[in-house]
Amino acid sequence: MSDKEEEPRIGVFVCSCGSNIGGLIDVKALAEFSKTLPNVVFTEDNLYTCSETGLAQIKNGIKDHNLNRVIVASCTPRTHEPLFRDCVKKEGVNEYLFNFVNIRDQNTWCHQKYPEEAFDKAKDLIRMGVAKAAKLEALENIIVDATPTALVIGGGVSGMTAAHSLANQGFETHLIERETELGGRLKTLYKLFPNDQEAQILLENLKKNVQSNENLKIHTSAQVKNIEGFVGNFEVKVEENGNIIDLTIGVILVAVGTSLFTPTGYFGYDGKTRITQYELESKLKNNDVKARDIVMIQCVGSRNNERLYCSSVCCMTALKNALILKENNPETNVSILFRDLYTPGTHYEDYYRRAREAGVVFVEYSPEKMPSVEENLIKVHNEYLGEDLLIPYDLCVLSTPLVSNNDNKALAQMIKVPLEENGFFLEAHVKLRPMDFATDGVFVCGSAKWPVDITESISQGYAAAARASTIISHDTIEVEGATSFLPDYNRNLCTGCEVCIKVCPYKAINKNEEDDIEITQVLCKGCGVCGATCINHAIIIRHFTDQQILSEIYAYGGKEV
């Protein structure tokens, strides 16, 4: 283990990444160049530094040359830093003494016509990386206890699935539903695609599962009032039937689903002869459809300037309801006016085929020439015929989007997670971390992210439960050591002005009983705003200290100023 006093002994490993880097710039020459930099005692070029061979070369370099700092110049820290940190750690070098230099994603891949300039850029980047590495300090990750309990917010199909899965794994799970009964959107549905299952049967089964599990506590007519704390240790206030309950929670799952959109002003919506697809669903459920000529209009209030997104469930809902209408009475005329029809996969496409065979009429419309709903006729322009079609109707059904809940913002602020532009919850990464939030210990599933159907809601419920269990299945949690820090030797600089307390987005900074500033390391996410703001430069941002960043600036600028 290296300590601060030790002279830096830096090893630089330059990766060729097959031909991704080496195809444009000379990695051997870069490794040779690196030898000339201050504190560098060993350099090597590798075909693939991330391969077993490459990692072994790093380990041997550390062993043979007594390296206490390691630099890899290759792809990007966003994908490969954990691998290399792990590698140097195994060889006894503190993981925070590893530094990454990005010469692929932000260099050779973007300057393919400028090999010389890209080579110079790589030299500069390595020079800067070496300068920072010399100033790096060993840090320890922080270990905190984790409470093995879960809170699932939202008792719809996704929330119930997730809660049941977690409870089945033995975790104490609390399921919060704001309405008097569980079920969410599922309560209002009649039959479900793709297998025409009765929605209420699925709901009863799900309810039976969650109600019979002794690890699972259901709170109906309940709402989350406040959330404090951090991963493994959230303090949650829940109001249930007017009473406040305090819960200590390890992980939180957001399964709040969506709200319905009332299409006031669209196609003369009146809730009587011009209704929404969800109102039709209720009518079907109550066997209350008397109309003979039914016209459905898709994409009403979605995929427009106000709401750019596709609500994803409306095409299938329209096809399903059209088929039910046809099955109930083959004499019923059903037309679907659509912009694009979205029936992915084998099951859903089959619905489309069946609907056509059953005699459902499909007419495409374009957003430039919107259909118009008149007294007894719907006028829609058909591009192939080049003329308007007039379709008689006695029931016009508008396929409206599912929209985000009005109170998403309040919840998002409580759990410190972002919403996207339409007010849905925004996951940490659409592909790499689809069920996670950037905030540790908080997960998302179902339509809270964007509208999804029942099948997807169930899959996501299981997925989020699986992700959440990776945290609460351990007694402790390891938190990054790169946090902000007020060292004792800087305490005399602190004037107690409290600006840091005001700018900290995680409420990690407080004044203690002695009126001294105190930073709670586990709450700190290392953004560094407090340090950049501190009026007397007392707070240090570990791993991104002023000295480390200035050394990079000077290495590029060529002088200290």
Add this chain to the structure above:
Amino acid sequence: MTFEPKILGFLCNWCSYAGADLAGVSRIQYPPNMRVIRVMCSGRINPVFIFKTLLTGIDGVFVLGCHPGDCHYLEGNYEAEKKFIMVQKFLKIVDFDKRVRLDWVSASEGARFAKVVSEFIDSIREQGPSPLSGENIDQELFNNLKAMENSVSSDRIRALVGRQRKITEVENEYGEKVPIDEFNAIFDEAIHDEFVRQRILLSLSTKVLSVKDLAAELKLDPSEILENMLTLKSRGEIDYQSIDGNTPLYMRI
């Protein structure tokens, strides 16, 4: 040979750095003039860094963060923006503000990253090499930027910019919200005064000078110099050194 600018970019880890990576993954091409320093959040950027960078002779500084509302750390980019606007206000005094730029690039905007970087490089190329690059640097400009660096390092300016969002958007200690115009008026005055004071301190750190000498050197009205010198004297930063005839000479303590 055409002038190829040296540009330094400060990129936040979660949005703009990821956007820069995506430009690479998508093989979107842009000119190779910018070097990148990765920080976790654009809010980490101490305004001192920007002045230090310009003082080394680097031709332009680009700060990139998450779009407003999308910050990984919730509001770090708003803090970054306030600090950046302050930096620009200082640089505007010496008509150097076009050499720094702030923009937002999300993790999904690889093409946008390449576009804004290319545009900034073009803008710096048009402005020409920094007068602080090369062997013969513009010493007066250097001193001005150095005084600005010291200004953004000073507690008064830092306290103002650090509290700005709280007192203009939420409320101050007395439960009042300060209108943004009123705040800006105070802030602009503070920026101007602090710059003059730091500039005086810089001159007095190497020479003993009179108010008149300083007024000539800084091209400012002697009454303004005197006013600021009295403040500096009361802060204990300067004092009389000697008297030349009837003219008192000052030095830095």
